[in-house]
Amino acid sequence: GAGVSQSPSNKVTEKGKDVELRCDPISGHTALYWYRQSLGQGLEFLIYFQGNSAPDKSGLPSDRFSAERTGGSVSTLTIQRTQQEDSAVYLCASSLTYNEQFFGPGTRLTVL
């Protein structure tokens, strides 16, 4: 079946612009996660959604970052007033059980 999809696959933007990154989770998965991976760095948790519970936003690095999940499915990660340090691969994952998270291919964001 279809896996987690993310769009766009690549995004180049200018410093100060806003960007939106989209994640389509596996159908029926109740949990959705956002991570990012900077060049040469490990994966860093950003935020996760589980069902109708309030999202865990504890990993968001600043108030320029926000995310929403509409209808319990698609999620959008928004970065306002992008900075060069926001350049990274942004990864989305979804899960049906607490054991296995299924990751998408990621969106590579480059801020010039």
Add this chain to the structure above:
Amino acid sequence: DAKTTQPPSMDCAEGRAANLPCNHSTISGNEYVYWYRQIHSQGPQYIIHGLKNNETNEMASLIITEDRKSSTLILPHATLRDTAVYYCIVRITTDSWGKLQFGAGTQVVVTP
């Protein structure tokens, strides 16, 4: 969650078993050991997890010491496609839906 320690890199000959160690000496009784891997330019992929018993699936085996302070992931017959960064993660079960905290992992290179 308990921290983990892994060697930064290791090589393995194709067709041989790859034994990846992970130290988690501060693990508590309700924490599971998870393994994920990340092939270059892809999102992480779940491999296996366990609490205290040894586990085996189609991808790998997980051996956890009796005191649970360390574990070994075994890839029984390494192939070139197993070249990846392997992450050992310890995760508390009361935070079942929560984030994965990735460390630096072990870069495994399988050579012909």
